[in-house]
Amino acid sequence: MDSTLPGAAARGFDAYRNKWDSQLGARLPGFSSATTGDFRVRAHAVRMRDLMMVDIHGVSGIRTERPANSVEGEIQLYVVSSGAYTLDDGSGRGGYTVSAGQFLLRRLERPGNFEMQPHTTAKVIAAMSSTLEPLLRKRGITGAAESAEIRLLMAHANMVRTMLADLGPDGAHAARNALIELVKGAALGRFDDMEPRLAPALAQAAKDLADRRLADPELSPALLARELNVSMRTLQRAFAAVGESANTYIRYRRLEEARLALTASPDRPSVSELAAYWQFSDSSHFIRAFKKAYGRTPAEYARAIGTAEERAVPRRVV
Structure with missing residues (x-):
């Protein structure tokens, strides 16, 4: 309404x-x-x-x-x-x-x-x-x-x-x-952290919190458990109930945000800048994780996006 x-x-x-x-x-x-x-x-x-x-x-x-x-x-x-x-x-x-x-x-x-x-x-x-x-x-x-x-x-x-x-x-x-x-x-x-009906809510609350703190170098499953006032075991059980793990979710969301940053034009960040901002230990580690997730290195992905953008720009007929 x-x-x-x-x-x-x-x-x-x-x-x-x-x-x-x-x-x-x-x-x-x-x-x-x-x-x-x-x-x-x-x-x-x-x-x-x-x-x-x-x-x-x-x-x-x-x-x-x-x-x-x-x-x-x-x-x-x-x-x-x-x-x-x-x-x-x-x-x-x-x-x-x-x-x-x-x-x-x-x-x-x-x-x-x-x-x-x-x-x-x-x-x-x-x-x-x-x-x-x-x-x-x-x-x-x-x-x-x-x-x-x-x-x-x-x-x-x-x-x-x-x-x-x-x-x-x-x-x-x-x-x-x-x-x-x-x-x-x-x-x-x-x-009641043993109540199975609450596992999806706990996992979602942890995801919401992680999404707000993705660039935080302190972000970890331990931090999420502490902020939500549950044990690590309880948090792990909640993610397992929805078929995920907290570490996997954090890694996926950081990679996804880095991928979206590579579509920004014309001010695309460098690979080293992305690796540092999204808390990867170094550029090599970031490149390997990105290629495993998306089938291309960050540089290859950015070039592919740039080519697609060029093709989409209408050409002026003289």
């Missing part, structure tokens, strides 16, 4: 609300007139039985004046990437403001209002769970979105968002249960 696209602003809030109601079978809260008058929001929502997950980005600010029909006892997780999300807990005792880089996990005592600053991006997960309810009675848990437990949860949630349309009923049920288990880990500040 996207009311930020060209032409969508004219249809605005009513079109967004109708799509939300018809596709999710849920009702939106009552919004302030200022919100509905300038409603520029992008959202992607999925429902799995009693669990709903929403990725939302509000270009405009959002403020409610009447709560949605939320259910008391519902477990709600808010992970904010930018901006701020303020929630009234409905008790009269105040509420919570979740700023960028933070999360809030709470049990809903009674429905309340919320407000989002302009340009707020957040992931919201809501579910009924008898497993989680005893952990959150009368309290909310806040912390850093970069914690190991939230990293794992977000990696799994993003995989679910991407793959849900291709999952059958059993797969969707398993994905939902793994998500609940990861929310439990966020509540406890740890997760």
Whole structure:
């Protein structure tokens, strides 16, 4: 759902609300007139039985004046990437403001209002769970979105968002249960590293972290395990479950980034520069690894790209 696209602003809030109601079978809260008058929001929502997950980005600010029909006892997780999300807990005792880089996990005592600053991006997960309810009675848990437990949860949630349309009923049920288990880990500040359902999430979280630190000379499976607060054995088991190894993934991604750099024109880096930047011990080592992966040396690959580019340039007829 996207009311930020060209032409969508004219249809605005009513079109967004109708799509939300018809596709999710849920009702939106009552919004302030200022919100509905300038409603520029992008959202992607999925429902799995009693669990709903929403990725939302509000270009405009959002403020409610009447709560949605939320259910008391519902477990709600808010992970904010930018901006701020303020929630009234409905008790009269105040509420919570979740700023960028933070999360809030709470049990809903009674429905309340919320407000989002302009340009707020957040992931919201809501579910009924008898497993989680005893952990959150009368309290909310806040912390850093970069914690190991939230990293794992977000990696799994993003995989679910991407793959849900291709999952059958059993797969969707398993994905939902793994998500609940990861929310439990966020509540406890740890997760069960022997739980096999969590292996794909752990492997994906490690990949996400590796992707952000590919040029770091300290990047290694040991660093990934340390950052994700798991043992090396647990990390190795997670990668084995998805048919890979952490070292192989790091090597593949570094080579792929080096390959892409060779397509840059006209400022292609030299082989020695690529080898140093992507943490290969020397140029010879880099050349051998590149040829094994792509069937050509870096120089041969760059020449082939250059020839293809020359052929693609239209010739001027005099």
